[in-house]
Amino acid sequence: MTEVYLNYPSYALGDHAVSIEDSVRDDRTITDLQAFLEAGFKQHWIAAPGTHAYDLAVRAVEPIKEHLSEVDTIVYSTCLTLNGNMGLWDDFLETRDVKHLLDYPVSHLQSHFGLQQASAIGLNQQACTSVLGSIRIARGLFLAEPSLREVLCVSADRFPEGALYEQAFNLIADGASAFVLSRKPAGFRILSTAAITNGALARANDEETVGTYFNYTWKVIQSALSNAGLTASALNWVVPQNTNMKAWQILSRILGIPFDRVYAPSLSTVGHIISSDNIVNLVALEQDERLKSGDKILLCMAGYGLNWQAVIIEKV
Amino acid sequence: MPNIDTIRSNEKVLITGATGYVGFRLAKALLRTGARLVLPVRAKDDEHLAQRRDELLAKLGQGSIEVIACDIAKPEDVKRLPVDCTIIIHSAATTKFNVEADVADRENRDASISLFHLGRRSKQLKTFAYISTVYAAGMTEGLVPEEILARPEGFVNHYERSKWETEHALNTDFSDLPWTIMRVATVLADNKTGEYSQMNAVHNTLKLLYYGLISTVPGDAAVPIYLVCGDFVEKGILAALDSNDRHQVYHVCHEASESLTVESLMDIGYKAFLSDESFKKRGIQKPLLVDLESFAILADGISGFGGAVLKDAVGSMVPFARQLFIKKNFENTRLRSVMPDYEAARFNEVLPQLINKMIEQKWKLN
Numbered sequence: 001m002t003e004v005y006l007n008y009p010s011y012a013l014g015d016h017a018v019s020i021e022d023s024v025r026d027d028r029t030i031t032d033l034q035a036f037l038e039a040g041f042k043q044h045w046i047a048a049p050g051t052h053a054y055d056l057a058v059r060a061v062e063p064i065k066e067h068l069s070e071v072d073t074i075v076y077s078t079c080l081t082l083n084g085n086m087g088l089w090d091d092f093l094e095t096r097d098v099k100h101l102l103d104y105p106v107s108h109l110q111s112h113f114g115l116q117q118a119s120a121i122g123l124n125q126q127a128c129t130s131v132l133g134s135i136r137i138a139r140g141l142f143l144a145e146p147s148l149r150e151v152l153c154v155s156a157d158r159f160p161e162g163a164l165y166e167q168a169f170n171l172i173a174d175g176a177s178a179f180v181l182s183r184k185p186a187g188f189r190i191l192s193t194a195a196i197t198n199g200a201l202a203r204a205n206d207e208e209t210v211g212t213y214f215n216y217t218w219k220v221i222q223s224a225l226s227n228a229g230l231t232a233s234a235l236n237w238v239v240p241q242n243t244n245m246k247a248w249q250i251l252s253r254i255l256g257i258p259f260d261r262v263y264a265p266s267l268s269t270v271g272h273i274i275s276s277d278n279i280v281n282l283v284a285l286e287q288d289e290r291l292k293s294g295d296k297i298l299l300c301m302a303g304y305g306l307n308w309q310a311v312i313i314e315k316v
Numbered sequence: 317m318p319n320i321d322t323i324r325s326n327e328k329v330l331i332t333g334a335t336g337y338v339g340f341r342l343a344k345a346l347l348r349t350g351a352r353l354v355l356p357v358r359a360k361d362d363e364h365l366a367q368r369r370d371e372l373l374a375k376l377g378q379g380s381i382e383v384i385a386c387d388i389a390k391p392e393d394v395k396r397l398p399v400d401c402t403i404i405i406h407s408a409a410t411t412k413f414n415v416e417a418d419v420a421d422r423e424n425r426d427a428s429i430s431l432f433h434l435g436r437r438s439k440q441l442k443t444f445a446y447i448s449t450v451y452a453a454g455m456t457e458g459l460v461p462e463e464i465l466a467r468p469e470g471f472v473n474h475y476e477r478s479k480w481e482t483e484h485a486l487n488t489d490f491s492d493l494p495w496t497i498m499r500v501a502t503v504l505a506d507n508k509t510g511e512y513s514q515m516n517a518v519h520n521t522l523k524l525l526y527y528g529l530i531s532t533v534p535g536d537a538a539v540p541i542y543l544v545c546g547d548f549v550e551k552g553i554l555a556a557l558d559s560n561d562r563h564q565v566y567h568v569c570h571e572a573s574e575s576l577t578v579e580s581l582m583d584i585g586y587k588a589f590l591s592d593e594s595f596k597k598r599g600i601q602k603p604l605l606v607d608l609e610s611f612a613i614l615a616d617g618i619s620g621f622g623g624a625v626l627k628d629a630v631g632s633m634v635p636f637a638r639q640l641f642i643k644k645n646f647e648n649t650r651l652r653s654v655m656p657d658y659e660a661a662r663f664n665e666v667l668p669q670l671i672n673k674m675i676e677q678k679w680k681l682n
Contacts, residue, residue: 038617198599201528207625208528215531215601246617250532250610 004142006135006313007180007187008067009279009286012059013270014045014158014174028165036171039244044165044173044271047158053083054105056176057156058112060276067180070149071115075138076106077123077130077155079274079303084124109154118152127303128241129195130275131155131177132311136193138181151181155275165271167304168206170243173271177279188282188313191296192228196220201306209306213247216308218254221300224310232256235312236295239285241277241302242267263288277301291315325350330401332356332388332431333408334372337503337514338447341550342405347379354398356386389423394430399437403557406431407447410475413517413635417474424478425485432490443557444495446486450542450569450646452479452499457642462565462650464497472638483565494562498553501542501569501646508545508661510669513681517636518543522671523679524629526589528600534611534633535640537579540572542646545661555654567648574660578605578640581667588668592675611637 020041024033047056057076061068078084087103106120126133131153138151156176159165165172181190196216201208225231232255240248242264252259266280273280278299285291292315299311329346333339334355343353355372359365362385369383386393388408410423428446435444453460454468454476464487471477486495505512512519518541524530552568569575576584586602589595606614615634652658 200598210626211527211529211629212531212600214606215604218604219601244617246613249613249617250606253610253613254532254604254606 002143003183003185004139004190005182005185005187005316006190007182007184008064009177009179009187009283010060010064011177011273011276011280011283012056012062012175013273014056015048015051016046017043018046019043020171023165023171029171030164030166031169035169039169039246040267041171041271042268044171045175045273046165047174049161051158051174052086052105053078053080053156053158053174053176054086054108056158056174057105057109057154057178060156060176060178061109061113061152061154064178064180065113068113068115068150068152070182071118071152071180072148073121073138073141073151074106074110074115074118075121075123075134075151075153076109077126077134077153077275079124079127079130079157080159081124082160083157084122105156106154115152125305126307126309127305128272128274129301129303129305129307129309131278132193132299132301132309133195133307135181135190135311136195136309139190139193142181142183149183152178153181154178155279157274157276167272167274168209168243170272173273175270175273175276175280177273177276179279185316188297188315191230191312191314192224193309193311194220194223194227195307195309196223198306202304204304204306209304212306213302214251214254216306217251217300217302220308220310221255221298224298224312228312230296230312234296235298236261237285237291237297238262239278239281239297239299240264241300242270242272242281275301275303323350327351327403328354328398328401329403329405330354330356330397331405331407333406333447335368336407337546338500338549338553339405339407340375341546342407342553344376345550345554347376347381350379351403352380352382354382354384354401356384356388356393356397358387359385388431389427391430394427394434397434399434400440401438402440403443403445404431404435404438404441405445405447409447409479411449411516413473413475414631415473415475415478420474420478424475425481428482429485432486432493435493436490442494443562444493445553445557446482446495446497447553448483448497448499449476449479450499450501450567450644451476451639452483453644454480455638455642456644458645460567460644460646462567462647464565473635475635491563496556496562497565498556498568499565500549500553501544503546503549504543504663505666505670506546508666510666510671510673512670512673513546515681517632519674519679520632522585522674524632525585525603526595526600526675526679528598529625529629530633531601531603532606532611532614533578533582533603534608534637535578535605536643537577537605539578539640539643540575540645541578541581541640542569542575542644543663544569545666548661552651552655556651559654564650566651566654567646568651569646569648570660571648572645576663576667580664584664584667585671588671591668591672595675608638608641
C-alpha cells in the first residue's frame with residue numbers, strides 16, 4: 001500500500017481586494033448586489049494589469065520553496081487554458097510561429113525555483129476541479145513510479161483583463177495555490193480521490209450547470225467515500241469551493257453532515273479563486289485549533305467541462 | 317365514457333369550465349347522450365364570444381349547445397344564467413397551486429357560492445355537481461373519507477383552501493341543494509395510452525427534470541401521488557351523477573395501493589427518460605429527494621443560485637412541495653360502488669408512455 005501525503009499548502013491572491021459593491025458598480029458582474037451578499041460574498045481579489053497567472057503561481061510557491069528539494073515532478077494546473085501559456089497571441093499573429101503558443105509556465109516555474117530534477121505536467125481542461133485533479137494525477141504517479149519522491153502541485157489563474165468576474169452566479173477571484181505531495185507521513189494522508197466528467201454538458205449554460213450541481217456533486221462524493229471505504233458520517237470536515245453556501249446547507253443535509261462542519265471561512269473575503277478555494281480553506285483549517293489528528297476531510301469541487309472531483313484526506 | 321344506456325335528452329345541463337380539461341370532457345360526453353348544454357364562458361365582447369363559441373362548437377361537435385357570455389366570478393353575470401337547468405356541473409376553477417389568496421377567494425369560493433344561489437333558483441334542478449379536488453383535504457394525514465371534511469389543520473396553498481371552503485359552504489349553507497361533491501385527483505394523461513391534452517404541475521416538473529434544470533426534488537419517498545387518467549375522471553363523475561344519490565362525496569381517484577409513490581414516480585420517470593437517446597447522452601442524473609427544509613433553503617436562496625429559468629423551476633414546485641411529505645390514504649369505496657367496471661390504470665405503464673409522447677411532442681400540447 002503506497003501512502004501519499006499532502007503537505008505545505010500555500011496560496012497567493014490577486015493584487016487588490018475589491019469590494020463586491022465596487023465590482024457590481026464597475027460592471028464586473030451580472031448578478032445583483034443583494035444576491036451576492038446573500039450568497040456570502042463581500043470582496044474578491046483582482047490581479048493588477050500585467051500580472052500573469054504565472055506571477056501568482058510564483059507567489060504561491062515562494063513561501064514553501066524551502067520544502068522543494070526532493071520534488072521530482074511538477075503538476076501545474078489552470079482553470080483557463082490561456083493561463084497555461086505565457087506567449088503572446090499577437091506575437092503568433094505577427095510571426096505565424098506557434099512557439100508563441102507553447103510557452104509553458106510550468107517550465108518557467110521549474111527554472112525559477114531551481115527544480116532541474118523535476119519533470120513537468122500541465123493540466124488545464126478540468127476547470128475549477130483542476131487542483132483536485134492534480135492530486136489525483138500525482139497520487140497515480142506515486143503508485144506507478146516507486147522512485148518518485150515528491151510532487152509539487154501548483155494551480156494558478158487570473159481572469160483576462162476586462163473579463164466579468166462572475167461565473168455561474170459566483171464571485172471570482174484571481175489567485176494561485178501550491179502544495180507538496182510526498183510519501184513522508186506529514187500534513188494530510190490522502191485516503192481517496194474521485195472524478196466525474198460529463199462532456200455532453202461541455203457547453204452547459206449557467207442554469208444547466210447549477211441544475212446538475214446537486215446530484216452530480218452527491219455522486220462524486222459517494223464515489224470518493226466508497227473508494228475510501230467510508231460513509232459520510234465518518235467525515236469531520238468538508239472543505240468546499242467558495243460558492244454559494246446555501247448549496248452546501250442543502251448538500252450537508254443530504255449527506256447527513258452538520259453544516260457547521262462545512263469549512264469555507266474565506267468565502268466572504270476572498271471569493272471563488274476558481275481552482276484554489278480548497279487550498280485556501282485548508283490552510284485556514286490547519287490553523288484552526290478544532291482540527292485534530294485523525295480528522296477526515298472532504299475536499300470537493302464542481303467545474304465546467306462539466307467536471308466534479310472529490311478528495312478525502314486525513315489529518316496526520 | 318358515459319353509460320350508453322343513459323339517455324339525457326330530457327336534461328338541460330349547465331357546465332362551468334367547459335373550456336377547461338374536466339369540464340370539456342364532461343360536456344362532450346353529455347352531448348353524446350343527447351343532453352342540451354348551457355356553457356357559460358368568459359368573453360370580453362360579442363366578437364370574443366363568437367370566437368369562443370366557434371372554437372367550442374368545433375371541438376364538441378353536433379348537438380344542442382348554448383354558449384353564453386358569463387364571468388362566473390361576477391355575481392351579476394351569474395344572475396343572467398338560465399334557471400331551468402336540471403343539472404349543474406360546476407367545474408370551473410383557478411387550479412394554479414400558486415394562486416393568490418384574493419384570486420382564490422373570488423374565482424373559486426365566491427364564484428361557486430354565486431352558482432349555488434343559481435342552483436337554488438333553478439326549480440327543476442335534480443343535481444348540482446361540484447367538481448372539487450382531493451387537495452381540499454389540505455394537510456390532513458392518514459385516512460381521508462368520502463365525507464365532508466372538518467377544516468384541516470392547514471393548507472399548502474390557497475387553491476386547496478378555497479376548494480375546502482367551497483365544499484364547506486355547500487354543505488352548511490346550501491343543504492337544500494341536491495349537491496354531489498366529486499374530489500378529483502391530478503390528471504396525468506387522457507387515457508392509459510399516455511396521450512395528453514393538458515399539462516399541470518406534474519408535467520412541468522417532469523419537463524424540468526428532463527432538461528436537467530433541477531437536480532433535487534422535495535418529497536418523502538413513500539408518499540403516494542394521487543394521479544388519474546382523464547377518461548377515468550369522466551367515467552367516475554358521470555357514474556356518480558347517474559347514482560341519483562345526493563349529498564354525497566365521491567373521491568375520483570385511486571387508492572394508495574394503486575398509486576405511485578414519490579420514489580416510484582421518480583424511478584419510473586427517470587427510466588423512461590433514459591430510453592430517449594438525447595437525454596441519455598446528456599448524462600442527466602436521477603434527482604435527489606430532499607427534505608422540506610433543504611428545499612426551502614433552495615427556494616429561499618434561489619436568487620443567488622440561478623437565473624430566471626431556475627427560479628421559475630423551483631418556484632413552480634414551492635406551492636405544492638409540502639404535499640409531497642404528507643401521507644394520505646384516500647378512500648374511494650363510494651366511487652367504486654357506482655362504478656362496477658372500476659379499474660385503476662397501471663401508472664408504471666402510463667407514465668413511460670406519457671413521457672415518450674411528451675418527448676416526441678417536445679413537451680407541447682398537440
